[in-house]
Amino acid sequence: MVNVNAEDGLTGLILAGGKSTRFGSDKASALVAGRPMLQWVTDALSGDCERLVIVRAAGQILPPLEIHCAASVVEDRWEARGPLAGLASGFPVVETEYCFATSCDAPLVQPDLIRALARLARGHDIALVEAGGRLNPLMAVYRPATCLPAFEQAVERSDLKITVAFAGLDVVVMEEACARTFDPGLLSLVNANRPEALAEVESLLSNRPVQAQ
Numbered sequence: 001m002v003n004v005n006a007e008d009g010l011t012g013l014i015l016a017g018g019k020s021t022r023f024g025s026d027k028a029s030a031l032v033a034g035r036p037m038l039q040w041v042t043d044a045l046s047g048d049c050e051r052l053v054i055v056r057a058a059g060q061i062l063p064p065l066e067i068h069c070a071a072s073v074v075e076d077r078w079e080a081r082g083p084l085a086g087l088a089s090g091f092p093v094v095e096t097e098y099c100f101a102t103s104c105d106a107p108l109v110q111p112d113l114i115r116a117l118a119r120l121a122r123g124h125d126i127a128l129v130e131a132g133g134r135l136n137p138l139m140a141v142y143r144p145a146t147c148l149p150a151f152e153q154a155v156e157r158s159d160l161k162i163t164v165a166f167a168g169l170d171v172v173v174m175e176e177a178c179a180r181t182f183d184p185g186l187l188s189l190v191n192a193n194r195p196e197a198l199a200e201v202e203s204l205l206s207n208r209p210v211q212a213q
Contacts, residue, residue, distance in 0.1 A: 009096035010118050012045035014038070015086040015138065016104040017057030017076050027192070028056075028104040029063040033202045036063035037192060040107030040205070042071070048114055049100065055090040082160045083138060088151040091144035098122075103138045108187035108204055116182045117141045117174060125169040131176040131186055137162040139188055146170075 016028040016038055028038040042052060042065055052071040056062055058079060065071075074093055078085040087101060098121055100114050113129070121127035121141035128140030146169060154165035180186060185204075192201045 008098070008118075008122070010049050010114075010141075011094045011096045011099040012042075012049035012052045013087070013090045013094065013099045013101040013142075014041055014045070014052060014054045014104055015083050015090070015101070016054050016062060017060050017086060026060070028060075030192070030198065032107055032192065032198055033205055036065070037107050038063060038104045039065055041102065041104055041109060042067050044107075044109045044111060045100065045102075045114065047111055048118070050096065053090045053093055053099070055086045078155060081155055084151060084160050084162045084165060085155045087142070087162070088148060088155055091142070091148040091151070094144045097145070098141050098143055100141050101138060102188075103191070105192045106138070106188060106190070107192060107201055108190050109139070110183040110188045112182040113139070113179060113188050116179075120172055120174055123170075124172045126166060126171045128171070128173060129176075129179045129189070130173045131179060131189055135163055135173070136189060 028036065030037045032040060045052060046067060046069045049069060051069060052067060054062065054071065054073045055076055056073055058075050062073065072093060074089060076086055077089040083103065098118060100118060102109055117127050118141050125143045125146045126140060129136045150169060151165045159165065187204060190201060190204065192198055
């Protein structure tokens with residue numbers, strides 16, 4: 001297994017401050033197999049990321065976490081503007097050339113897929129997974145230096161769909177068949193964005209394959 005080169009470095013960017021309208025409560029703090037959902041995500045990223053950046057909503061209280069790498073928490077610069085604004089809020093504090101971005105409701109994200117996207121992104125602005133005919137901008141690697149200006153401008157003009165902000169950027173797509181070589185069940189794309197999804201996620205967690213770190 002080929003890891004992300006240590007000299008290149010990678011930051012993990014986790015969006016924890018969504019409105020959670022479908023979930024009905026704070027997803028970051030929701031318990032999955034007895035642990036906060038955000039804890040599962042930080043565990044998955046900390047093995048390959050030299051630092052984590054967690055973006056929370058203004059006033060949001062995050063659950064207690066055990067994080068095994070450097071980490072910082074920043075507040076969303078815009079209120080209720082969605083994940084595009086969350087990315088634009090986190091990018092300024094990323095110190096590595098690239099960051100892997102996901103949301104706090106993806107507790108099954110697979111380290112092998114993170115590594116593969118990080119390798120694919122080199123020389124590009126964005127690398128992301130396409131599956132089922134849909135792009136997944138929260139299962140993606142970004143180059144903040146080039147993406148931040150475009151994302152900020154999109155937020156300011158209220159074009160809040162993340163992929164709309166891709167215009168003019170160098171984007172490379174990992175197709176589904178390729179993604180399945182690193183994550184056969186596409187577990188990374190399973191989102192616990194509704195309370196009824198928690199039981200399914202817990203079942204998948206108990207049966208997921210163990211990956212080498």
